[in-house]
Amino acid sequence: MTRRLAPYVFVGPAMLLLATFGVFPILVAGLVSLTNMNLGGLARWSNIKWVGLSNYAKLFRDPDFWQALWNTVFFVGLGVPCVVLLSLGVALLLNRSQGPFFRALRAFYFVPAITGIVAISLVWSYLYNTQFGLLNYLLSLVGVKPVQWLSDPTLAKFSVGLVAVWRGTGLNIIILLAALQGIPRDYYEAAALDGANGWQRTRFVTVPLLSYALFFVTVTTLIGWLQFFDEPFVLTDGGPLGHTTSVSLFIYKEGFRGSQFGYASAGSLVLFVIIAAVTLLQLRLRRRDLE
Template identity: 65%
Template sequence: MSRQIIPYAFIAPAMLLLLAFGVLPIAVALLVSLTDLDLAGLGDWAGAGYVGLDNYRSLLADSAFWQAMANTGVYTVLGVPAVVVTSLAVALLLNRSEGRFFRALRAFYFVPAVTAIVAVSLVWGYLYNTQFGLLNHLLGVAGLPPVRWLTDPALVKPSVAVVAVWRGTALNIIIFLAALKAIPREYLEAAALDGASELRRITSIVLPLLRFAIVFVTVTTVIAWLQIFDEPYVLTKGGPLGASTSVSLFLYQQGFSSGRFGYAGAGTLVLFLVIAAVTLLQVRARRLDAS
């Protein structure tokens, strides 16, 4: 009997953390979304009144919320393919050679994942600066006019997405490298002896064997980009005119800046349902493809 309990004892800490920081916050958000809880209500919960689904009705009629949803969709469409393709391409290049230099290079590519977002925002803010930024300086050297990277509504989303892609590739490169190391070298050697080119070996052997890793990275990247917050917050605060406001940033502004916690709770549940639906669709597509 005791041996049967051992596996559950190992997973118990992870399950407790999941319940405490995953399930419980969603349940609290659901309860709060049914009230008009504000800053005053935090001091006295009895002052929070039950409003039913009014927060959801107001949310679905809020043009700012739909703008944030559209912005998040643009971020996801721009960022997810860029992150997955870039991470896989870099991992394939790093996997070709061994030695101290390439081991150091692999560590170098992981730096963005462990760099504080404040430091990242300062560096990229200087790069994007309209008057003194490096990017506009290079454009000036080429005889081109300066670009308003973070103040032009048409350019701000791609500009923010570039920073998020730069940060998002780091961990995924490590995941792809680990998956590449697990591929038996005998398959690649046999294909090389048969005269297969490197491109053919990648397309016919490497990519099919990386299918699970690619699906995993894609699913986790989609979830991360649907919750994108750091880059829009530190670079633009959601401006100009809400052109870079993501859903997460919108909810933060409503909850912690405006004190509308019930309204923000309703938005949190809507975002959770969107993420769950998109994730289930991806898992479903993966199962159909595997069958």
């Protein structure tokens, strides 16, 4: 009997934490999304009323929500391929390089992942500054007029996305580098004996053996970009004209600035469904590839 209960005793605390901080908040958000809860409702519970699905109906009629959703799709389409491919390329280069300089370089690439987003955004905001920013100064040396990096609606998306790509590659590089170092050298020696060149060894040996690590990196990166918040919040606050407002930033503004907690909860549930659906689709496609 004790042996049968042992697994549940060890798993129980982790499941309790998951239920408390993972499942329970989702259920609460689902209930709140069916009410008109706002800042006044927190002070006086009698002001809270059930409104059913009206928050969701209002959400899908809100042009600001649709703009935020399409902005998020743009950021995902821009950021996920760039982060994954750049992380893979840098990891391959670092794996082939030896010596103390390259070991220090590995640590250098990881620095953005452990640096606070506020510090990163402050540095990049100075780089992007129209009047005295370093980027515009360098462009002025070759006769280019100052660029509105964070003021132009189209260019601001790419500027904010660039900061997120730079910050997001560090951890993925470490993960892929660890996976690369776990590949036995015998496979490369066998491929070399068969006449495979460097590109062919990478294409037919390295990439297939990295499939699990690449899948993990892709899934986590995609989820992170669907929740994109930090960079547009600190750099542009969603501007100009809402062109860098992501769904997460839209939810934050409606909930914590507009005090419309029921409406913001509806948005968070929609975002949760989108992330869950995309993740399940990736898992389904991955399972089909393994069959």
